[in-house]
Amino acid sequence: MSFSTSFKLLLSSSLFCFPLLLAAQYNLTGTVLSTDGQALVGANVYLPDMAKGASTGMDGSFQIADVPAGRHTLQISYVGYASLVRDVALPQTEKLTFRLPLSSFSTGMAIVSATRADERTPMTYTNLNRKEIETNNLGQDMPFLLRWTPSTVVTSDAGTGIGYTGIWIRGSDPTRVNVTINGIPLNDAESQGVFWVNMPDFASSVQDIQIQRGVGSSTNGAGAFGATLNLNTSYVAPTAYVSTDLTAGSFNTFKRTLRLGTGLMDNGFFADARLSRINSDGYIDRATSDLESWYLAGGWMNEQTSVRLVAFGGHEVTYQAWNGVDASLVDDPVLRRTNTAGTEKAGEPYDREVDDYQQTHYQLLFNHVFTPQWRVNLAGHYTRGMGYFEQYKAAEDLADYGLNYLLIGDSTITTTDLIRRRWLDNDFYGATYSLHYNDSQDLLRSTLGGGYHYYTNNHFGEIIWARFASDSEIRDRYYDNDATKVDFNIFWKTSYNWRDRWFPYLDLQFRRVDYEFLGIDNELNLVNQTASLNFFNPKAGITYQPNTRSRAYVSFAVAHREPNRNDFVGSTPANRPRPERLYDLELGAEQQGDKSAVKANLYYMYYLDQLVLNGQINDVGELLRTNVDESYRLGLELVAGTQLASGLSLQANATLSRNRVVEFVEFVDQYDADFNWIGQERVVRRQTDLAFSPNFLAGAELRYEILARQKQHDLSIALRGKYVGRRFLDNSSDPDNALDAYFFSDWQLQYTLRPAWGKAVRLNIQLLNWLDQLYESNGWSYRYFLDGDETLLQGLYPQAGRQLMVGLGVDF
Template identity: 25%
Template sequence: MKYLLLPFPILLFSAATHAQTTSDTVRALPGVLVTYQAEKLTPITFQNLSGEALQKRSVGQEPSFLLTEMTPNVTAYSDAGSTQGYAYFRLRGIDQTRINITLDGMPLNEPEDQGAYFSNYPDLFNSVSRVQVQRGVGTSQNGTASYGGSVQLFSPGLQDSARTTLGGGYGSFNSFRLFGEYASGVRNGKALYVRASQLHSDGYRSRSSNTSRSVFLSGGLMRDKTSWKLNVVAGQQRNQLAWLGVPDSVLRENRRANVNGPENDQFTQGLVQLQNIWQPSATSTITSSVYGSGLRGGYDFDLNAFIGLPSTAELYRYDFRSGWLGAYTTYARRTQRLTWTSGLQASTYRRRHLGSEKALGELYRNTGRKQEASAFSKLEYRLRRFTLFADAQVRTTTFDYNGSVPFPAINWRFFNPKAGLSFAAADNTTLYYSIGRTSREPTRNDLFGGNDDLLADDQGRPALASQTPESVVDQELGVRHQAGPLQLELNAYYMDFQNEIVLNGNFGPNGLALTNKAESSLRTGLEASVRYQLTPRLLLTNNSAVNYSRIREQREEFKPVLTPALILNQEAACQAGPWLLAVQGRYQSRSFIDFANSAAVGDYVLLNARVQYARRNWQLTLFGNNLTNARYYTNGYVETNGTRKLFVQAPANVYVDVQYSF
């Protein structure tokens, strides 16, 4: 993506602070978009993660693993068994294609299959200033419906002081990272941030290496009442593929086995976002953004390995090229009692798919197109100790397809309402309740039944799976408390689904997970996030979740795939002068890996630790993972012949990271 980086001027903006005495002047222009995030009194379930806290833990691993450590009710696994390369997460057991992910309000979920691929932007979480994770339907978002939740990323805070940081690290499985980071601070109303990273890992499993690089550029220009910000992010990755599960009989002989054939991939992806924040008065703000994203690359597919036969010279390949353009604008008005936000968003997306075989050449090509438009209005009104909340979104999306099978465009229209109430029981305690409904369309993979090229039925018509959208009614009840040494977030949730598209535990020939339709289903449980400063030096942190989920199908009940009933994360961190010692334990109960609940991956306990020494301009950190050398699995599936296939995760491993700032 060099063509994305070289022509752009160093033009970026930061939050402007310009205080004057007249009522219509700007006191502080925000450095990042805030119109979609939840605030202290918003009656939804959310958690904020600071960029500083993320960077203390992040050494280039996939963000999925950071989310499992720092938020409740998140599970993750990786193809390679280590923490780099392809990794995936689930929130409340709901897969990643149904979780909304944005950067400063820009959608990151690919419109066709609604997945956000962090692996295409390696080291991303070391550049963000903060993250807000909303669990449940949350507030209205741009892009993919926040069906199971949303993960909102916020670009670097350009108002930070000037600095330059160089760093590197090395660890088990020949994993390493090199990076350089520069922040100019605000100078004459301008600011610039740049970070470049190079990462590699051989992977724990045989032939599962990842080599990737990325650049994040953010610059700003600010004036009295308006600010401009430009974000440019580009990444490239090359992987040896390991997306097939391994039979448990093989794993007993060789835990590092990889049953994929000689398959590789390479993808390059970049995005550009130009933002403007205009504050015409002290109580109103208009935020606008235009964005574009492009992806190019492909991956190999060994059919013989997929069906369990020895590899031959036969090797297929999937290639993709996509382009995505969009824009949104929001108006926010804030008074002492009222916060009102309304917005519009529209985007158009096109992806070309090309299938080929090494000896035969091109086999097919097709193109998917998707257009989307949405509008929302959100209101929070404070009445003494109560805050009334209402949020409504209208969303329309169209999917069209050009290929060998005639295809009529499919249109979906949704109305997604939400309402809630919070009560400030004390200055440091908030009780809340909310109810919201949201719906979403099937992905292309759901529509095509896991095929990259649409098949025809015996009458020549498109052989489509169900086109019916899924919907959920989500109720959240919780309390937030922060006083002295204690910070507590506790909530209960009840999610009632109709026509839920649930994982069935299998993978299609394109490597994507296959799904079934469920007549009705529910997910309910308790989630807790607790921070307690036991002494000035000792901090205790706990993120835990209890889950009760059921799928009802033809008078039978099943538990959803990969949805453990209990997850416990406990960390103790001790700070003594320049030294930090943190020990973290995780317990995850068993979860089923097939729709019929005939097989499961067992429960497991992990013990991780990190030791950090920071003095003057230096920071040295030693990470130890899975210190008890637990033999565990976090994902798997069952073949039609009953064979269990599992994804092994790495045994004990270490990583050393060093950084120097000046």
């Protein structure tokens, strides 16, 4: 065949096929995110030339079917975010991702933006959206919903994730993790911990969460010495909704939740509400939980202004499981569930050895946009908490309770069985503010913010029953101790876009803390005392973004943390511990591909005067936390994810670290053969491991979307696993005083049906710890010498073996 003939056939074929190519239909797919990577659920995606569109799903993805080849104009809009108009071409040659910036006004992200990191911030952080929260939420406390995130270890006193729970991030204990809700501090002002049990099922009202590891950006409340958790509930649903969730599971666990809201109405008003109740018998014997909570929010907004009143509260009654289980029992499948609480009572354990506490939070949130460049956020808050824990105590010395000895016949009664309640009655109120400036080209972003918080707490104890009541009255108070804390801070953050690739960042904070408390002076008298501390916390760094798929950053931050109430009350002015100081260096890089992503972060956290328990006792015989001169954490965090095949994805994270105390002195009690205390022995320890800090952590999830993005239903199955390395119970690096490394794995099946009569019917089945591993996630220890021989007491906290949880939800 000649060249001329071949050319004519090729030309004729091309002319014939060209109209067919023009008529070809394609699916337009993509993802809509906020600028900090949050999936925007329910965003509107519209093709005006075809008068057709779609809404984004829970992961921010969308699909518009049957779109002809060629160029089209795409319009994207979402409440509170600037609309976006982009030209797109079909067929697609790459994955489409659209990032919407905050509009001149947003009631949601605007409320929390003062304390959050964004794509410019050179910090290490993880964002969780609503879908990721709901995936794990079957009634367990917030720490257990976060346990798959990098560098995280969680624990539960009852063993099931319901009741008293805690979270470590990078080995830092719960009192070193700063938590805010809508920018309002949540940490208890005295202990600096967070009691998630007071807020059961709060996750059902949370729209998104940001976890900043390390010092993080400036925030309100307690100093962040391991991480910051920023929870956001200030989402406005675009339409009215009603949702109900029921959960049933092992150990008689039940959760009932009802949520409803008006959505954003035409007049600008909106309202949301939630009621929840959770009950569980717990894995540990008698470690029951009876929990109730509620959430109410209402307000008004237009394009410039938003006013929102938020109120939420919880009431918990949990049988105490604080004591742990003797280490000699934890390998026995039955005895490891032993609970010694309430057993001082002869016969059956005391049935009211409970913690009974109620807490209510009120927040008033105001946002206003002056111009497209200037906006302000103001918030006021008030928290009221009151409750007690009740204990049966046997053979207590009457004098310890301020009661006189009794003379009955010829006998002098010096001890008695009694029931006591130790109360907390506290108020916490204050205000936060932030003024934001973004120039018209989004080159310069600056925030001036801060807060003022006032806390009062009345600690008192009551005797509600005594076998020998002596001269006591009804509900006799045997101690009464008030304390006050004032926390003020002001910060300024700024970042600049230099050449669309470099983003230098500066963050300066001043914080002042004032204490008033009843404590012992140098003469061992109990007197009212005060303490004032001033902190300057600078942070600086730079982010480099050569393109939309790559990011690298480096930052250096300084943080301070004040001693807690017990440190002040239990010390004299002469031996009072110093504040802690932390220098945090973060170096990270991220890379995204079409089907995979990887992140790596190297951190070095160097502490001066970190407070630890070293066994030393004060002048009145109580254990002291003392400063150790130097300690550090050096680690590498790796996070990766990939799409292995259509619908099949793998996510994984790992942390390798070295966590050390350079040198400290441990004080070990000494007793003679008759168990009389005779003094303390000094033991110098060098280059030992920091307590509760594993050198290796890893987690992974393999998920298969069996029915991915189907119009009427979704079905997915996931296998998860987590490994936690050995953790020492104290700072001695004693291999006999450590929690063994452990691994657990969960299965999850999720199915969603979208019927014609409602939005969705959701089924969530989780088989937790399906390998039935026996492991302990927390513990305490006491080392002493008895007649010259070293003795070690340990109390460990076993976690539940295999357990089944089934959740059913209906959305209207």
